[in-house]
Amino acid sequence: MKHLAILGASGHGKVIADAAEQLGWQQVTFFDDAWPQVKKNGPWDVQGDTESLIARLSDFEGVVVGIGNNRIRSEKHRLLSVAEANLVSIIHPSAIVSPHASVGFGAVVFANAVINPCAVVGAGAIVNTGAIVEHDCVVGDFAHVSPNAVLAGGVTLGEEVWVGACASVRQLISVGRDGIVGMGAVVTKDVESGATVMGNPARTRNQ
Numbered sequence: 268m269k270h271l272a273i274l275g276a277s278g279h280g281k282v283i284a285d286a287a288e289q290l291g292w293q294q295v296t297f298f299d300d301a302w303p304q305v306k307k308n309g310p311w312d313v314q315g316d317t318e319s320l321i322a323r324l325s326d327f328e329g330v331v332v333g334i335g336n337n338r339i340r341s342e343k344h345r346l347l348s349v350a351e352a353n354l355v356s357i358i359h360p361s362a363i364v365s366p367h368a369s370v371g372f373g374a375v376v377f378a379n380a381v382i383n384p385c386a387v388v389g390a391g392a393i394v395n396t397g398a399i400v401e402h403d404c405v406v407g408d409f410a411h412v413s414p415n416a417v418l419a420g421g422v423t424l425g426e427e428v429w430v431g432a433c434a435s436v437r438q439l440i441s442v443g444r445d446g447i448v449g450m451g452a453v454v455t456k457d458v459e460s461g462a463t464v465m466g467n468p469a470r471t472r473n474q
């Protein structure tokens with residue numbers, strides 16, 4: 268029996284569970300710190316919190332964190348890693364991932380995403396539905412490329428960067444750690460760490 272545990276009973280977690288089933292995982296069980304108040308996530312059971320998951324790691328062939336918030340996903344992933352969980356990546360069968368690209372432990376790649384050669388997707392990163400990560404890109408650990416976002420060739424995203432839905436990032440641009448690119452932005456210049464940019468062409472939001 269291939270049994271997957273997902274920490275984070277969220278909408279994002281549901282998409283991971285769905286992809287996992289299509290990949291042949293036979294059972295999916297959620298854990299969430301809102302348990303026991305939360306006992307279901309769509310059709311899937313929620314059976315405990317982070318602590319309960321750590322106590323039951325040997326019941327699961329794989330574990331993944333299904334939390335959309337980059338910082339919290341990173342914290343939970345690191346906690347599970349220290350507990351020696353078998354953190355797996357989940358890549359939807361319709362995603363196209365070049366054999367010359369790499370996808371880190373605990374990363375998820377959703378339906379119709381494309382990851383082209385020599386791209387490196389870090390641990391715990393999210394490449395969401397229909398996103399394109401072109402050749403030679405680096406997607407930092409715990410970064411998130413939202414649905415239909417496009418990273419042109421050689422783009423570098425630092426750790427925990429969030430690129431919003433339908434945003435485009437010009438080739439060879441860097442987005443520094445914790446940077447946020449708003450939905451639909453067209454990024455033509457490097458983005459400083461921690462900055463939020465929006466619009467076309469993207470401008471830094473005044474703090």
Ligand SMILES: CC(C)(COP(=O)(O)OP(=O)(O)OC[C@H]1O[C@@H](n2cnc3c(N)ncnc32)[C@H](O)[C@@H]1OP(=O)(O)O)[C@@H](O)C(=O)NCCC(=O)NCCS
Binds near residue numbers: 395430452464
């Ligand atoms: C950029 C972003 C992070 C800002 O969020 P926020 O800090 O909560 O900002 P607010 O919603 O308070 O908006 C602040 C202002 O920026 C504008 N704004 C927000 N997002 C914008 C965007 N992507 N492009 C242009 N303007 C935007 C708002 O209209 C508002 O303008 P106003 O002050 O004139 O009313 C957010 O809007 C965004 O784009 N998130 C990505 C969402 C996404 O892709 N989700 C996919 C998940 S799978």
